[in-house]
Amino acid sequence: MQEAGMGQAVNEALREEMTRDPNVFIAGEGVGVSIHDSPLMPTHGLLEEFGEKRVRDTPVSEAAIAGLAVGASEAGMRPVVEIMFNPFFTLASDMIVNHAAKLRYLSGGKSAFPLVVRMKSGSGFGAGCQHSHNLEAWVCHSPGLKVVMPSTPAEAKGLLRSAIRDDNPVIFIEDMNLYFAFMPVPEDDTLIPIGKADVKREGKDVTVVAWSRMVHTALAAAEQMAGEGADVEVVDLRTLVPLDEEAILTSVKKTGRLVVCHEATRTGGFAGEISAVVMEKAFSSLKAPFRRVTGPDIPVPASPPLEAFYLPSPEKLAGAIREIMNQG
Amino acid sequence: MEISGEKKMEMLRSMILSRRFSEKLTELCKIEGKIPGMVILSTGQEAVGSGVCAALAPRDVIITNHRSHNHLLAKGADPNLLMAEIYCKKTGYNKGKSGTLHIAVPEINAPCTTTVVGGGIPIAVGRAFAQQYRGEDAVTVCFFGDGAADEGSFHESLNLAALWQLPVVFVCENNVYAGAQRFEEHTRSKSIADRGAGYGMPGFVVDGNNAASVFNAAREARQLALSGGGPTLIEYRTYRCRGHGEQDPQHYQPKDEIAAWMEKCPIPRLSGDMIAEGILTQDQLGRLEDEIRDSVEAAVGFAESSPYPEPEDALEDVFA
Numbered sequence: 001m002q003e004a005g006m007g008q009a010v011n012e013a014l015r016e017e018m019t020r021d022p023n024v025f026i027a028g029e030g031v032g033v034s035i036h037d038s039p040l041m042p043t044h045g046l047l048e049e050f051g052e053k054r055v056r057d058t059p060v061s062e063a064a065i066a067g068l069a070v071g072a073s074e075a076g077m078r079p080v081v082e083i084m085f086n087p088f089f090t091l092a093s094d095m096i097v098n099h100a101a102k103l104r105y106l107s108g109g110k111s112a113f114p115l116v117v118r119m120k121s122g123s124g125f126g127a128g129c130q131h132s133h134n135l136e137a138w139v140c141h142s143p144g145l146k147v148v149m150p151s152t153p154a155e156a157k158g159l160l161r162s163a164i165r166d167d168n169p170v171i172f173i174e175d176m177n178l179y180f181a182f183m184p185v186p187e188d189d190t191l192i193p194i195g196k197a198d199v200k201r202e203g204k205d206v207t208v209v210a211w212s213r214m215v216h217t218a219l220a221a222a223e224q225m226a227g228e229g230a231d232v233e234v235v236d237l238r239t240l241v242p243l244d245e246e247a248i249l250t251s252v253k254k255t256g257r258l259v260v261c262h263e264a265t266r267t268g269g270f271a272g273e274i275s276a277v278v279m280e281k282a283f284s285s286l287k288a289p290f291r292r293v294t295g296p297d298i299p300v301p302a303s304p305p306l307e308a309f310y311l312p313s314p315e316k317l318a319g320a321i322r323e324i325m326n327q328g
Numbered sequence: 329m330e331i332s333g334e335k336k337m338e339m340l341r342s343m344i345l346s347r348r349f350s351e352k353l354t355e356l357c358k359i360e361g362k363i364p365g366m367v368i369l370s371t372g373q374e375a376v377g378s379g380v381c382a383a384l385a386p387r388d389v390i391i392t393n394h395r396s397h398n399h400l401l402a403k404g405a406d407p408n409l410l411m412a413e414i415y416c417k418k419t420g421y422n423k424g425k426s427g428t429l430h431i432a433v434p435e436i437n438a439p440c441t442t443t444v445v446g447g448g449i450p451i452a453v454g455r456a457f458a459q460q461y462r463g464e465d466a467v468t469v470c471f472f473g474d475g476a477a478d479e480g481s482f483h484e485s486l487n488l489a490a491l492w493q494l495p496v497v498f499v500c501e502n503n504v505y506a507g508a509q510r511f512e513e514h515t516r517s518k519s520i521a522d523r524g525a526g527y528g529m530p531g532f533v534v535d536g537n538n539a540a541s542v543f544n545a546a547r548e549a550r551q552l553a554l555s556g557g558g559p560t561l562i563e564y565r566t567y568r569c570r571g572h573g574e575q576d577p578q579h580y581q582p583k584d585e586i587a588a589w590m591e592k593c594p595i596p597r598l599s600g601d602m603i604a605e606g607i608l609t610q611d612q613l614g615r616l617e618d619e620i621r622d623s624v625e626a627a628v629g630f631a632e633s634s635p636y637p638e639p640e641d642a643l644e645d646v647f648a
Contacts, residue, residue, distance in 0.1 A: 025461070053461065059491065064484035067450020068457055071391075071468075074439050075458035094481070098444050099451060107432035108422035109645035111439055143646050167648035 001186055007179035009153035010042035010118070013160040014080065016189065018050055021078060024164055027056035028065055028082030028118075040179050042118070043082070062088050066095030066117065070103070073115040078164055086121040086173065087133040100169040101144030112167045116160070121149075122175035122213055123263065123307055129299030132307075134264035139171045140240050140273070146170045146194055147240040151215035153178070154185045155238060158192030166194060175213040175263075195239050197247035203233035206257040206321050209248055209274055211237040214261045220314035221321060230325050240270055248274060249282050256287035257324050261317050266294040288324040293317045329544055333607040335382055336598065339539045340608070342378035343595050344617060346370065346398040348624045349407060350570075353397075353414065356628070357574045364416050365427045370398035372537075372569030375594035376501050377402040379542025380469060383550055389437045389455050389468040391448040394429055395501070396441045399471050404436045411627035417634035424637045425645060446479030448472060449498070453485045456496035456559075467495040467553040469546070474563075475506025477520045486561065490527040493558035497549040500561065501536065503568035508580050524561035536564030537594045540601070567592075 004012075018024045030036065032047035032055045039045075047055040058065050062083055069079040083092050100113050123132040139147050146168055150156040156174065163170035200215055201222050210218040215236045222232035235251050237244065252258050258278055260271035271292035278290065293312045301307055350369040357367045370377065373395070381390065381402035392399040400410060405421070413420025414428040421431050429443045439455070442448045452470030459466050476482055477500055489496050500520045504511050517523065524531025530552070534545045542564060549560035567589035571578040578586075602608035 061484035063481045064450045064488045068454040071451040071454020072458045077458050105645050106426045106430040108425045112648040
């Protein structure tokens with residue numbers, strides 16, 4: 001089994017799906033010739049392999065990029081477009097929120113929009129808040145979109161292949177830090193179903209629900225807490241919409257304690273949604289209050305000590321776990 | 329260029345149908361509880377949709393906007409299913425999910441009607457991209473108003489369409505008003521068509537109340553797009569005889585201005601020309617009008633006798 005970063009895994013998925021289906025094309029700012037070019041980046045080498053017809057460098061025009069995907073997918077093509085960084089989603093948001101998400105419903109089910117919007121997310125580069133701002137809760141709040149946030153290269157590959165084959169618009173968010181974290185990627189054509197969570201670590205005392213980069217934070221915190229005698233289960237959602245409620249509830253019913261960890265800011269974050277699901281469906285299983293460990297309600301700062309303060313760390317997460325272990 | 333008698337008849341029929349349909353809606357939406365939502369009409373602007381669509385083949389695609397009924401009827405929408413959708417009934421084109429404003433009719437290649445001003449323009453670019461990618465012998469037409477040309481989506485889309493020489497025709501229906509703002513109150517530009525040059529595409533100002541001129545300009549732009557010559561921006565000058573929507577009191581629109589434009593109504597202009605050319609008689613025109621009036625009444629009958637969707641139907645059609 002080869003080791004690769006998430007960008008390379010995404011690259012493999014794109015290459016395989018473009019080879020399999022001539023309706024798949026990619027478009028975006030620098031998907032062909034890039035100012036960020038490196039073998040670790042998701043679209044590296046695709047222009048050379050598939051040519052200008054299928055690898056479309058666009059002007060800096062996020063609304064047009066997203067609209068391109070909406071229009072082409074209605075015609076039965078399978079566009080995979082890239083919005084360079086998650087905060088630039090705002091420039092494409094009318095096409096995604098008002099059109100990709102709603103046009104099928106407005107058509108009474110006649111039309112389908114099988115498109116994928118890939119976005120890079122994650123702080124840690126000193127890039128500041130207009131390049132680092134995790135907005136997954138925004139898209140989760142728009143019915144009609146599926147939302148995928150993988151935590152490992154292997155899953156990114158399997159999930160992206162499923163996303164491209166899905167007949168609905170899929171928002172696929174890749175944490176850039178994971179482009180530089182090398183993990184095993186199987187050389188096969190596994191499809192990972194959208195909407196299925198994965199238990200990354202089994203435990204009996206506390207459930208930590210996380211996704212994307214924070215799964216690794218959760219695993220590190222679980223290791224720390226193991227030394228203190230707490231057995232932590234880590235549930236990686238992988239997909240936020242549709243949400244695998246069953247996986248969350250099964251785990252919480254077993255452990256009786258829940259911490260949700262996300263990098264995005266706190267107020268209106270997706271942790272609140274998970275908490276609500278657990279309150280509605282498994283309240284009586286809880287032995288201690290729900291806790292969330294998230295970014296604070298501030299724009300992501302650029303200065304290294306400030307940015308480090310922003311990011312949920314294994315230590316902060318372990319602190320929350322310790323707190324509810326002591327509460328019941 | 330010469331236009332066949334058959335094409336003129338097609339445009340005349342389509343304009344009269346659209347006008348009767350609109351007039352009927354003006355009447356119906358005064359009756360409390362009949363038509364849900366905001367009824368937005370093209371009364372007086374029919375030559376644009378009818379003239380452009382007459383220049384298209386069935387395989388060509390249109391993307392339209394909040395003022396869509398004329399475009400959809402001209403592209404071949406069934407008045408019964410359209411009226412039923414406007415009534416928000418289960419039998420409508422979109423099972424009542426759209427209502428009057430966002431009617432999608434993919435079966436006639438009118439897959440997207442969006443009420444977000446300028447929202448259809450990037451989607452038209454995507455649809456045209458698919459046509460170019462697959463080497464289809466077809467174009468996409470995008471209808472939008474003069475107000476939409478102030479949106480950022482207009483700029484991004486025209487730039488991209490010209491860059492990639494996509495087979496798209498941008499049809500700006502300049503009806504003098506964007507909401508309550510007159511054209512000169514929302515832009516310093518003398519015309520929208522002038523902006524074509526800035527993107528490297530031809531731009532033309534055309535009389536939008538003359539069906540023959542509308543048809544000819546659209547036919548030419550379609551040919552250019554089909555031959556690989558890329559997009560064209562056509563600005564049809566017309567006039568919004570009704571308010572933005574039927575609830576709009578129109579207090580900002582001078583009455584004599586409305587009356588002056590009604591004098592330029594595209595329907596008698598075309599029928600008058602056809603009678604003068606000897607390809608239409610007054611009798612034939614009368615019969616055509618009666619036949620269309622009956623079909624609009626039938627559409628209302630169909631819509632009124634149709635059931636509403638079941639409340640739980642609201643949960644369907646979110647995901648494929």
